[in-house]
Amino acid sequence: MKETAISTSHATQRLVTIPMLAAVAFVLQYLEFQLPLMPTFLKLDFSTLPGLIGALIYGPMAGVIIEVLKNTLHMLFKNTDGLLIGELANIVAGASFIVAAVYLQRLGQGRKMFIAGLAIGTLLMTAVMAVANAYLLLPAYAALYQVSLEQLVAQFQAESVWSLILYGIVPFNLIKGLLVSLVAYPLYVKLAPRLGLRS
Numbered sequence: 001m002k003e004t005a006i007s008t009s010h011a012t013q014r015l016v017t018i019p020m021l022a023a024v025a026f027v028l029q030y031l032e033f034q035l036p037l038m039p040t041f042l043k044l045d046f047s048t049l050p051g052l053i054g055a056l057i058y059g060p061m062a063g064v065i066i067e068v069l070k071n072t073l074h075m076l077f078k079n080t081d082g083l084l085i086g087e088l089a090n091i092v093a094g095a096s097f098i099v100a101a102v103y104l105q106r107l108g109q110g111r112k113m114f115i116a117g118l119a120i121g122t123l124l125m126t127a128v129m130a131v132a133n134a135y136l137l138l139p140a141y142a143a144l145y146q147v148s149l150e151q152l153v154a155q156f157q158a159e160s161v162w163s164l165i166l167y168g169i170v171p172f173n174l175i176k177g178l179l180v181s182l183v184a185y186p187l188y189v190k191l192a193p194r195l196g197l198r199s
Contacts, residue, residue: 017058018065023073031046035175044176048180049183050066050070052097053191055101056191060099089137100117121177122174122178123177125173126173129173130170134162
């Protein structure tokens with residue numbers, strides 16, 4: 001009976017905490033800013049952090065759910081083009097970073113493995129977003145604005161899709177992963193004892 005009560009309490013806490021973290025992530029998404037020398041459509045924010053915290057508490061899938069909920073709110077309240085391209089990109093980027101970081105942390109249960117997870121998460125996010133932009137996101141934006149892919153790329157002073165990716169999107173995601181990691185690590189060190197994680 002006692003175990004059932006604890007299980008119910010944990011499930012209730014999870015049902016409350018995940019939407020709350022998604023709401024915090026949604027607010028952080030508003031605090032976006034542009035990096036110098038980066039394409040104007042790339043904006044940096046720290047809205048991945050609540051998803052990362054949720055994943056540390058409840059597992060990688062919880063982090064993915066937070067990313068989906070955050071972008072659902074963004075679509076409802078801030079989306080201007082009526083399509084899901086930006087939200088889809090944000091989910092893919094955030095999920096790939098979170099899953100890799102938390103998976104490695106859970107394997108090693110400590111700071112060193114979390115640092116390794118953040119590094120692998122950054123590299124995975126960068127690789128996934130390079131491929132996603134080349135074959136899905138940039139063609140989708142070109143279709144949305146009714147221009148050819150070459151015309152869209154030319155707007156950002158790039159010679160080709162892959163030059164835009166190599167000199168714009170890849171550096172952006174590496175910088176994003178680094179900056180998010182620099183904030184995530186001290187957060188992990190501070191929260192680990194409270195969350196029952198090895199620090």
